[in-house]
Amino acid sequence: MTAGATGTVLRVRDLAVGVRDTDLVLVDAFDIARGERVGLIGESGSGKSLTALAVMGLLDEGLQVSGSVRLAGVDHDLVGADDRRMARVRGRHVAMVFQEPMTALNPTMRVGDQVAETMLLHGSRGSRSAARSAAVDLLRQVHIPDPEQAARAYPHQLSGGQRQRVVIAIALANDPALLVCDEPTTALDVTVQAQVLDVLVSGAAARGAALLFITHDLAVVATVCQRVLVMYGGHVVEAGTVQDVFTRPRHPYTAGLLAASDLDAVDDRGRLRTIAGTVPAAGHFPDGCVFRNRCPNAQDDCAVAPPWTGPHQASGYACHHPVPAVAEVGRG
Amino acid sequence: MWVTVLQRTAILAASLIIASVVVFAVLAVLPGDPARVALGVNATEEAVVRLREQFGLDRPLVVQYADWAGGLLRGDLGTSYVSKSPVGPQVADRLQVTGILVLASMLVALVVALPAGVVMAVRHRRLSGLLLSAVSQVGVAVPAFLAGILLITVFAVRLRWLPANGWTPPAADPVMFLEQLTLPALSLGLVQGAVLTRYVRSAILDVLHEDYLRTARAKGLTAGRALVRHGLRNAAVPVVTVLGLQLATLLIGAVVVERVFVVPGLGSLLLDGVADRDLLVVRDVVMVLVVAVLLVNFLVDLLYVAIDPRLRRAR
Amino acid sequence: MTAALAPAVARGWRRRRNPSLVVGAVLVALVVLTALVSFVWTPHDPTFVEASVRLRGPGSGYWLGTDKFGHDVVSQLMVGARTTLFVGVVAVSVAAVLGVPLGLLAGMAPRWTGELVMRLLDLLLAFPALLLAIMLGAAFGASTLTAMVAIGIATVPSFARITRSGTLQVMSTDYALAARAAGRRPSAVAVRHALPNVASLVIVQASVSFAIAILSEAALSFLGFGTPPPTPSWGRMLQESQELLFVAPRLALFPGIAIALAVLGFNLLGDGLRDRFDPRLEDQR
Numbered sequence: 001m002t003a004g005a006t007g008t009v010l011r012v013r014d015l016a017v018g019v020r021d022t023d024l025v026l027v028d029a030f031d032i033a034r035g036e037r038v039g040l041i042g043e044s045g046s047g048k049s050l051t052a053l054a055v056m057g058l059l060d061e062g063l064q065v066s067g068s069v070r071l072a073g074v075d076h077d078l079v080g081a082d083d084r085r086m087a088r089v090r091g092r093h094v095a096m097v098f099q100e101p102m103t104a105l106n107p108t109m110r111v112g113d114q115v116a117e118t119m120l121l122h123g124s125r126g127s128r129s130a131a132r133s134a135a136v137d138l139l140r141q142v143h144i145p146d147p148e149q150a151a152r153a154y155p156h157q158l159s160g161g162q163r164q165r166v167v168i169a170i171a172l173a174n175d176p177a178l179l180v181c182d183e184p185t186t187a188l189d190v191t192v193q194a195q196v197l198d199v200l201v202s203g204a205a206a207r208g209a210a211l212l213f214i215t216h217d218l219a220v221v222a223t224v225c226q227r228v229l230v231m232y233g234g235h236v237v238e239a240g241t242v243q244d245v246f247t248r249p250r251h252p253y254t255a256g257l258l259a260a261s262d263l264d265a266v267d268d269r270g271r272l273r274t275i276a277g278t279v280p281a282a283g284h285f286p287d288g289c290v291f292r293n294r295c296p297n298a299q300d301d302c303a304v305a306p307p308w309t310g311p312h313q314a315s316g317y318a319c320h321h322p323v324p325a326v327a328e329v330g331r332g
Numbered sequence: 333m334w335v336t337v338l339q340r341t342a343i344l345a346a347s348l349i350i351a352s353v354v355v356f357a358v359l360a361v362l363p364g365d366p367a368r369v370a371l372g373v374n375a376t377e378e379a380v381v382r383l384r385e386q387f388g389l390d391r392p393l394v395v396q397y398a399d400w401a402g403g404l405l406r407g408d409l410g411t412s413y414v415s416k417s418p419v420g421p422q423v424a425d426r427l428q429v430t431g432i433l434v435l436a437s438m439l440v441a442l443v444v445a446l447p448a449g450v451v452m453a454v455r456h457r458r459l460s461g462l463l464l465s466a467v468s469q470v471g472v473a474v475p476a477f478l479a480g481i482l483l484i485t486v487f488a489v490r491l492r493w494l495p496a497n498g499w500t501p502p503a504a505d506p507v508m509f510l511e512q513l514t515l516p517a518l519s520l521g522l523v524q525g526a527v528l529t530r531y532v533r534s535a536i537l538d539v540l541h542e543d544y545l546r547t548a549r550a551k552g553l554t555a556g557r558a559l560v561r562h563g564l565r566n567a568a569v570p571v572v573t574v575l576g577l578q579l580a581t582l583l584i585g586a587v588v589v590e591r592v593f594v595v596p597g598l599g600s601l602l603l604d605g606v607a608d609r610d611l612l613v614v615r616d617v618v619m620v621l622v623v624a625v626l627l628v629n630f631l632v633d634l635l636y637v638a639i640d641p642r643l644r645r646a647r
Numbered sequence: 648m649t650a651a652l653a654p655a656v657a658r659g660w661r662r663r664r665n666p667s668l669v670v671g672a673v674l675v676a677l678v679v680l681t682a683l684v685s686f687v688w689t690p691h692d693p694t695f696v697e698a699s700v701r702l703r704g705p706g707s708g709y710w711l712g713t714d715k716f717g718h719d720v721v722s723q724l725m726v727g728a729r730t731t732l733f734v735g736v737v738a739v740s741v742a743a744v745l746g747v748p749l750g751l752l753a754g755m756a757p758r759w760t761g762e763l764v765m766r767l768l769d770l771l772l773a774f775p776a777l778l779l780a781i782m783l784g785a786a787f788g789a790s791t792l793t794a795m796v797a798i799g800i801a802t803v804p805s806f807a808r809i810t811r812s813g814t815l816q817v818m819s820t821d822y823a824l825a826a827r828a829a830g831r832r833p834s835a836v837a838v839r840h841a842l843p844n845v846a847s848l849v850i851v852q853a854s855v856s857f858a859i860a861i862l863s864e865a866a867l868s869f870l871g872f873g874t875p876p877p878t879p880s881w882g883r884m885l886q887e888s889q890e891l892l893f894v895a896p897r898l899a900l901f902p903g904i905a906i907a908l909a910v911l912g913f914n915l916l917g918d919g920l921r922d923r924f925d926p927r928l929e930d931q932r
Contacts, residue, residue: 058549083554091552098550103543106562107642118551154641170551347770354774358782473910475862477869478903481889485896496892577772584775588866592889603870606785614785618778625773 007034009177009210010055010094014067015079017050017059017234022283024063025050025234029313032178034072037201037211039225039242041218041257045279047234048214052180054079055212056096057086072177092122095171097200099183101164105155111166112136112151118173138169142199161192168200175207182214197224218261222246227314230254233280233290238317239310250309250322253291289320297321336637344630351622352404356397359615387413387612404619414610422601422613423620429499430590430597433520434582436513440521441528441578448525449532454559456537465533471526476585480519480592487515497594516593520585524578531574535567542566569640576632580625668919671854674912682728691719693726694877705897714884714898715891723879724905730880731861731909734795734873738860739853741799742806747849749803750810755818755837765811768804776801776863780872789872798863802856809852813845847924854917858910865906881906 010032017025025047032038040048053059055069057078069078073093076085090096098104105114115135116128125131132151139147142165155163164184171179184200185193201224204211213225221228221242228245230238230253238251249255256275267273277294280286286293292302301320310316384390388399403410409419448464455461474482488496494515500508539545540563548558587599594600598617605613637643685693696716705712712720749768753761774782780789780797787793817823817840818833826836867873868882876883881902888898 056550058546087549087552087554087557089552090550096550098543098547100543104547106544106548106566108565108640109562121552156642167547170547343766347766347773350767350770351773355782358786469914470907470911472914473858473907474903475865475906475910477866478885478899478906481885481892481899482903485892485899489893489896580772580775584777587777587781588870591870602781606781609785611785614782618782621778622773625775626770629769629772 008032009034009036009072010212011070012051012055012068015051015054015069016064016066017047017054018064019062019283023234024282025054027051027067027234027236028308030229030236030239031314032210032212034177035205035208035210036227037204037213037225039221039228040212040214040231041216041221041228042231043216043257043275043279045282046231048231049182050234051231052096052182052212052214055178055180056090056094057081057083058090058096088122091118091170091176092124092174093176094178094180095174095176097164097167097171097179097181097184100187101160101167102187104167105163107155109154110151111153111155111158112139115139115151115166115169115173118170122174124174134173135169138173139166141172141203142166142169143195144169161188161196164188164196165199168196168203172203172207172209176209178210178212179204180212180214183216184213185220186215186217193220218246218258230257233285235290235318237291237319239313240315244315248325250317250325251291251319252295252297252321252323254317255323289318297323336643337634340630340633344626347626348623351626352401352619353397355615355619355622356393356400359611359618360393360396383413387411389413400615409616410612412610412613414608414613419613419616423598423616426596426598426601426617427620429595430583430586430599432502433513433516433586433590433595433597434579436517437520437524437582437586438575438579440517441525441582444522444525445528445532449529450536450559452529452533453536453540456533464529468526468529468533471523472530474523474526475588476520476523477588477592479523480516480589483515483519484592497592499593499595499597512593512595516589516595519592520582520589524582524585528571528574528578532567532571535570536563538570539563539567565639569636572632572635572639576628576635579628583621583624665919665922667915668923671912671915671917671919674908675916678728678909678912679732681725682732685722685725685729689719689722689725691722693718693722693879712895712897714887718879720884720898720901723884724881724901726879727881727884727902727905728909730791730874730878731864731906734791734798734864735857735860735913737795738798738802738864739856741796742802742856743849743853745800746803746806747810747845750807750845751814751837751841753807754811754814754841755833761811765808768807771801771804774801776859777866780863780867781870784872789867789875791874791878794864794867794873798860801863802859805856806849806852809848810845813848814841817841817844847920851917851921851924854913854920858913858917861906861910861913 008031010030012027012030014029015025015027016023030038040051042048050059050063054065055071055078059065065079067079071078071089071093074089078086078089081089105111112132112135115138116125116131119125119131119134120128125134136147136151139150144150144162144165150158150162150166155166158166164187168184179200181200185196188196197220201211203209211224213221215221225242228240228242229236230245230251232253238245238249238254245254246258249258253275256273259273260275262273275294276296280293286303288303288305289295289298292298295302297319299321304320306318306320308316308318309322388396391399400410407420409423411418448468452461452464452468456465484496487494495512496515498512500512502509536559540559542563544566545558545563548562549555553561586597587602589595590597590599591603598621602614602617602621605611605617696718714720714723749764753764756764776798779801780794783793783797784790814837818836820840823836823840826840827833831839864873864880865882865885868880869886871883871886873882874880884902885899885906888895888902891898
């Protein structure tokens with residue numbers, strides 16, 4: 001790859017997504033290594049999905065993107081590439097699994113044909129019949145019972161969990177270097193979530209594909225991911241290994257997220273912990289530190305944007321008044 | 333799937349029976365006696381009685397209905413009280429003319445509406461889309477017969493490019509046939525095209541927001557190819573429904589446009605029948621038009637099931 | 648309007664530019680105003696036949712000229728607006744009075760009854776306004792009344808359909824279910840909860856149906872199945888103009904423009920009202 005020799009799959013620098021004069025996402029830097037599984041967490045409206053769509057080149061026409069997104073095996077920057085060039089990248093080098101399996105598949109096309117299509121598009125199978133049988137194989141790999149019959153079915157004949165497996169099969173079809181997953185299990189029944197996650201992770205591992213895993217479910221991140229990026233207000237506010245971030249969060253927002261997800265932890269009045277206030281609407285975040293209007297530690301100097309503190313972009317936080325490094329969080 | 337077909341067929345049969353009763357009943361309750369009406373005020377009592385016996389108009393209404401409906405099933409539309417000639421062959425001739433006109437108009441409407449609707453949807457926030465939208469809105473507001481009059485004024489009266497009216501069978505003189513077909517087909521088709529454009533636009537707009545279109549792009553299709561390969565078939569479902577309704581509208585619109593262009597179709601036959609107080613002709617033509625509309629709706633229902641696999645399970 | 652309400656309303660207006668609503672309302676107001684004015688004043692007697700002024704051009708004391716009988720075109724257009732609105736109001740009222748209760752019934756009745764009602768209404772779709780009017784005209788003689796009744800009956804299915812789908816939606820909402828669970832009869836729930844909710848749909852449908860009624864009335868008058876002479880009507884003005892297309896095409900143009908503007912007005916008003924009642928659809932129309 002042109003972007004780095006150390007087996008980096010994705011390299012994002014100074015990524016900005018915005019409408020007119022409002023910035024929705026401002027990400028300084030993050031990398032994903034080959035085969036690495038990285039979680040991207042944060043509340044709704046934090047810019048997770050926009051970041052993912054920017055990587056895919058699937059942002060709405062009205063949004064402006066700048067900065068640099070480089071992908072292993074692709075000889076041009078993904079930012080600013082036209083739809084025709086991006087189409088050759090999508091589904092081949094980077095693939096995506098969406099949140100809503102019920103609507104993600106074309107209702108008027110047989111499932112097998114939808115899986116085969118992505119291989120035919122990128123020429124990874126020579127003939128229509130080869131792509132068809134490869135599609136059946138893929139459906140078997142994602143543990144769909146009776147894959148031959150499923151390939152001939154229409155999406156409405158499959159359950160939500162099975163449809164999500166089909167979407168995963170489509171994403172894995174061309175052995176992409178990076179798999180972007182946007183809340184892939186959120187819409188599923190709790191009972192099938194674990195199975196679908198397993199299919200997803202083992203499928204990616206078998207191909208050496210890296211995962212960018214977007215979710216607000218911290219338990220899922222803890223099981224699936226090695227590293228985690230915490231986003232708030234369009235910024236990455238903390239990054240590190242799952243172990244470090246989840247046990248010793250430094251950014252007050254991360255600490256708040258963890259406390260809010262801990263169902264054993266209650267405050268002095270016996271109520272579950274929450275983060276005070278709500279996520280502001282896009283464009284209405286405070287300047288300086290985006291979290292300062294909800295932050296328990298905020299002081300006057302937070303009006304100045306905090307610099308990144310840490311050895312490198314993969315580990316550290318952006319905060320003037322971080323949570324003390326040794327404090328145990330969540331149990332008060 | 334076959335359950336659906338059977339179900340629809342049963343509904344069609346029931347609809348046809350009810351419709352025939354309604355048509356018969358409405359035209360049977362009229363104040364005058366059809367024989368007296370057909371012969372005029374000066375006819376002698378004997379002549380009226382003779383006509384009544386000749387056409388069985390003295391029998392109970394139920395018998396008359398059974399006679400008429402039975403004839404319809406055999407393709408026998410009866411004999412006119414006024415001209416004393418069989419109605420069937422006349423209707424067949426006229427139906428052919430109206431059929432050609434309606435299909436040509438539908439062609440015009442589709443040629444206009446499909447590209448215009450897609451452009452309006454894809455560029456719905458840009459000037460070109462908004463302009464097309466405004467044009468179609470004006471087109472919807474113009475009745476077909478007015479469009480016909482305006483087209484005659486421009487192309488027949490001012491420019492003298494095309495004949496103002498008339499009809500020649502295609503076999504007799506193909507060039508003349510096309511020249512005379514052009515203006516009536518345009519006036520019906522352009523107006524219907526304006527209506528259809530708006531449906532195509534909203535069907536495509538709906539599809540553009542669908543998740544599966546994003547999935548298709550994530551697979552490696554450009555936005556345009558994703559729309560063509562995955563969007564159009566899904567957008568076709570609502571459009572086909574409208575097409576069916578539009579075919580019915582065109583059939584009725586043809587009645588008026590035939591009058592504007594002096595085309596000898598079903599519409600002229602119907603209006604002449606009313607003018608001559610030839611009630612059997614009126615009843616037959618109305619019934620033929622109703623049957624045509626019901627048949628089109630029936631076919632649309634089936635087409636729908638063929639397009640959208642979700643409807644194939646018997647509902 | 649109270650002073651306290653004014654800012655809220657103003658904000659509502661500013662919330663979204665709605666050119667359809669504005670243009671539509673202006674055009675409809677124009678037609679209504681013309682019709683109203685015609686009751687007290689027209690430039691000339693619209694039905695006075697004056698052989699000496701036949702086929703005058705525009706100007707010369709007749710703004711838009713005269714027709715083949717010597718009728719003043721402006722006066723005829725003004726009184727024609729009256730005819731058009733009268734037919735529209737009666738036809739749409741007939742349709743709404745029959746269609747809305749049928750739709751409510753079909754929406755709250757047991758499933759099979761609802762299906763049956765809708766199937767029967769579907770059958771009515773096989774009898775478009777024009778065909779129905781010609782049939783009624785053949786049976787009872789053509790008149791404004793048969794035209795209005797035919798257009799009204801042919802429009803019943805649109806009202807019933809929209810009311811039914813609105814009712815079904817409301818009846819499946821949590822608050823309707825809660826009311827049912829509390830022991831209210833379906834009819835009470837429908838009248839209490841569904842009716843107010845479908846009101847906006849019905850108003851939009853009324854505007855759109857009005858436009859269709861104008862088109863049907865014009866076509867019927869053109870064919871001689873609508874308003875009989877001497878009452879002026881836009882459709883008949885067109886019919887009378889047709890034989891004179893080579894001599895005086897303007898006689899077709901003016902009533903044509905009048906019909907198109909009126910229909911455009913009611914269509915735009917309908918679109919505008921729909922956007923206003925349901926802003927979620929903003930992108931889709």
